[in-house]
Amino acid sequence: MPVKAIEWLGDKVRILDQTRLPHEEVYLELSYYQDIASAITELKIRGAPAIGVAAAYGVALGALEIKAKSRDDFLEKLRGVSQTLADTRPTARNMFRAIDRMQQLAQAGENIEQIKTALVNEAIKIHNEEAEATRKLSQLGAELIEDSSTILTHCNTGALATAGYGTALGVIKQAREQGKKLKVLATETRPLLQGARITAWELKKAGIPFALITDSMAGYFISRGEVNCVIVGADRIAANGDTANKIGTYTLAVLAKEHGIPFYVAAPTTTIDLSLASGTQIPIEQRSPEEVTHIQGISIAPEGIEAANPAFDITPHRYITAIITENGIIREPYIERLKRSNPQ
Amino acid sequence: MPVKAIEWLGDKVRILDQTRLPHEEVYLELSYYQDIASAITELKIRGAPAIGVAAAYGVALGALEIKAKSRDDFLEKLRGVSQTLADTRPTARNMFRAIDRMQQLAQAGENIEQIKTALVNEAIKIHNEEAEATRKLSQLGAELIEDSSTILTHCNTGALATAGYGTALGVIKQAREQGKKLKVLATETRPLLQGARITAWELKKAGIPFALITDSMAGYFISRGEVNCVIVGADRIAANGDTANKIGTYTLAVLAKEHGIPFYVAAPTTTIDLSLASGTQIPIEQRSPEEVTHIQGISIAPEGIEAANPAFDITPHRYITAIITENGIIREPYIERLKRSNPQ
Numbered sequence: 280m281p282v283k284a285i286e287w288l289g290d291k292v293r294i295l296d297q298t299r300l301p302h303e304e305v306y307l308e309l310s311y312y313q314d315i316a317s318a319i320t321e322l323k324i325r326g327a328p329a330i331g332v333a334a335a336y337g338v339a340l341g342a343l344e345i346k347a348k349s350r351d352d353f354l355e356k357l358r359g360v361s362q363t364l365a366d367t368r369p370t371a372r373n374m375f376r377a378i379d380r381m382q383q384l385a386q387a388g389e390n391i392e393q394i395k396t397a398l399v400n401e402a403i404k405i406h407n408e409e410a411e412a413t414r415k416l417s418q419l420g421a422e423l424i425e426d427s428s429t430i431l432t433h434c435n436t437g438a439l440a441t442a443g444y445g446t447a448l449g450v451i452k453q454a455r456e457q458g459k460k461l462k463v464l465a466t467e468t469r470p471l472l473q474g475a476r477i478t479a480w481e482l483k484k485a486g487i488p489f490a491l492i493t494d495s496m497a498g499y500f501i502s503r504g505e506v507n508c509v510i511v512g513a514d515r516i517a518a519n520g521d522t523a524n525k526i527g528t529y530t531l532a533v534l535a536k537e538h539g540i541p542f543y544v545a546a547p548t549t550t551i552d553l554s555l556a557s558g559t560q561i562p563i564e565q566r567s568p569e570e571v572t573h574i575q576g577i578s579i580a581p582e583g584i585e586a587a588n589p590a591f592d593i594t595p596h597r598y599i600t601a602i603i604t605e606n607g608i609i610r611e612p613y614i615e616r617l618k619r620s621n622p623q
Numbered sequence: 624m625p626v627k628a629i630e631w632l633g634d635k636v637r638i639l640d641q642t643r644l645p646h647e648e649v650y651l652e653l654s655y656y657q658d659i660a661s662a663i664t665e666l667k668i669r670g671a672p673a674i675g676v677a678a679a680y681g682v683a684l685g686a687l688e689i690k691a692k693s694r695d696d697f698l699e700k701l702r703g704v705s706q707t708l709a710d711t712r713p714t715a716r717n718m719f720r721a722i723d724r725m726q727q728l729a730q731a732g733e734n735i736e737q738i739k740t741a742l743v744n745e746a747i748k749i750h751n752e753e754a755e756a757t758r759k760l761s762q763l764g765a766e767l768i769e770d771s772s773t774i775l776t777h778c779n780t781g782a783l784a785t786a787g788y789g790t791a792l793g794v795i796k797q798a799r800e801q802g803k804k805l806k807v808l809a810t811e812t813r814p815l816l817q818g819a820r821i822t823a824w825e826l827k828k829a830g831i832p833f834a835l836i837t838d839s840m841a842g843y844f845i846s847r848g849e850v851n852c853v854i855v856g857a858d859r860i861a862a863n864g865d866t867a868n869k870i871g872t873y874t875l876a877v878l879a880k881e882h883g884i885p886f887y888v889a890a891p892t893t894t895i896d897l898s899l900a901s902g903t904q905i906p907i908e909q910r911s912p913e914e915v916t917h918i919q920g921i922s923i924a925p926e927g928i929e930a931a932n933p934a935f936d937i938t939p940h941r942y943i944t945a946i947i948t949e950n951g952i953i954r955e956p957y958i959e960r961l962k963r964s965n966p967q
Contacts, residue, residue: 493871496936498873502873530874537877574919584835585832585834592840
């Protein structure tokens with residue numbers, strides 16, 4: 280049985296606390312939208328598709344809680360719920376899209392009870408669609424993976440990141456299920472070690488051969504010809520294909536280009552943001568310096584120093600060999616093909 | 624007062640235990656060459672020039688301990704001492720050069736007592752020469768640093784790495800002492816965090832403005848045009864200029880090339896190995912996977928997984944803008960100019 284990152288339990292949401300992995304599998308039951316917001320901020324649930332689903336459930340939970348005198352009062356309060364959820368993290372597209380979709384549905388509803396029911400159903404639908412999209416894109420993407428490949432991946436993009444099958448890691452799992460012989464190099468992904476903690480945990484569970492490496496080792500293995508392709512997920516893809524993803528992704532793209540190996544981005548179309556012309560417009564979350572100066576609570580640097588902590592970087596589209604979506608594998612010219620694949 | 628990485632105390636050696644930084648300044652007094660060997664293996668003392676000096680003192684300590692029936696017996700036992708020291712770490716050139724120099728001196732000596740005295744004096748001389756070389760190369764290199772620059776550096780290359788003034792960090796300190804306004808971006812340098820633990824500590828002590836970043840953030844800052852040059856040290860430089868340095872260095876060189884900023888290597892000529900035609904011949908130390916799966920004793924990954932841990936990578940000479948040595952700043956064609964600067 281695959282582990283579930285998030286599950287709807289009728290009047291609450293159950294999530295796996297991803298900050299406790301790999302040593303503890305702790306599930307949290309969240310009954311209030313504020314708890315969903317905190318779980319997203321604190322990365323108890325993370326990964327662009329997964330936080331899209333979590334935010335949708337958050338809006339649904341928030342709606343169920345609302346006591347309103349009128350439809351207008353209800354909608355006003357629901358906007359507050361949505362705003363709290365939207366304020367958690369700025370970069371991943373899927374979350375804003377899910378919240379917008381929930382808001383639009385509410386606006387269209389006739390009375391409070393009907394809207395509440397519709398919102399719960401819509402959140403479940405968003406979850407199912409996202410899961411289905413990752414399953415489909417994984418199948419499509421697996422065709423790009425050659426037999427007997429070594430694949431380098433970054434951060435965590437599996438079932439836990441997507442509340443479904445996975446994006447980059449989904450492609451890898453599908454290729455493996457097709458009988459291809461694979462080895463994965465998984466970067467640890469500092470500062471929060473999603474690769475070491477979560478990808479390694481998922482790969483071990485899936486029985487896929489892999490080695491954990493530090494982020495700084497990617498160049499060593501790529502330069503020795505030991506990597507056949509790089510595949511990563513995405514947090515937001517601009518209209519021209521420029522991609523925001525976990526800090527360190529851009530460096531991997533430059534290394535892939537330098538050595539002539541393919542660099543693939545795998546993401547559901549909910550990650551695509553046609554409203555932004557290029558990656559320079561994507562907001563980059565700056566997180567606490569403590570995530571750099573401390574590892575799992577242990578101080579690794581002198582006290583009182585400055586540390587930077589951009590959580591994402593932008594990979595310009597010219598570095599990207601293909602973007603793997605549930606609607607097909609998209610290549611240059613991205614600007615036309617992304618638009619066609621994703622009529623928003 | 625600058626901190627001393629290593630100090631000769633007449634019949635023993637005092638080192639600062641660099642594994643305990645930045646939170647504790649613990650000094651160790653080592654009386655036996657085996658303790659020096661362990662200190663090198665365990666990175667209590669590290670950095671190519673510093674372990675060259677440590678190994679020289681190790682040979683001297685070993686020589687003082689030897690009880691021999693004859694000059695031949697003494698030399699035989701001294702070879703054992705040297706072998707133990709040489710077996711500690713394979714990549715850094717300076718150590719082998721220091722040990723060879725001690726061995727040659729011993730071979731040339733006439734009697735045991737005279738050889739012992741000569742070896743002690745030679746180790747002190749190696750230490751003084753290495754310190755003087757790093758001071759000189761730092762002065763020469765500082766000319767390359769423009770005022771109001773942001774400089775990215777990797778690993779630790781200051782007083783502690785060199786038992787002297789520093790290589791890459793020496794250049795930065797000199798530029799600062801010349802009154803240039805500088806900011807440093809210091810990579811944390813996983814797996815053993817020499818940047819976070821030691822470079823941050825030295826920069827803080829020196830009052831040089833800096834920010835700590837994870838290794839994966841270099842691409843972010845370079846791509847935004849926020850870095851004016853990259854400067855690193857070296858563990859071994861082949862005859863053609865190819866440079867072995869801390870894992871992650873090659874990636875920084877590729878990023879510098881991609882963005883057209885200078886990539887400098889700073890090293891005393893004792894790091895140059897004219898016997899190796901190119902970097903492919905430089906042996907790369909593979910260290911314990913536990914250094915990747917654990918940070919300061921804390922497990923960060925699932926139990927029982929595979930992890931790779933190459934401690935160095937090779938940066939081909941075509942990525943290197945200049946090699947800064949005490950005998951001058953060397954540029955292409957390296958093959959002739961390195962030879963001229965360094966008649967071995």
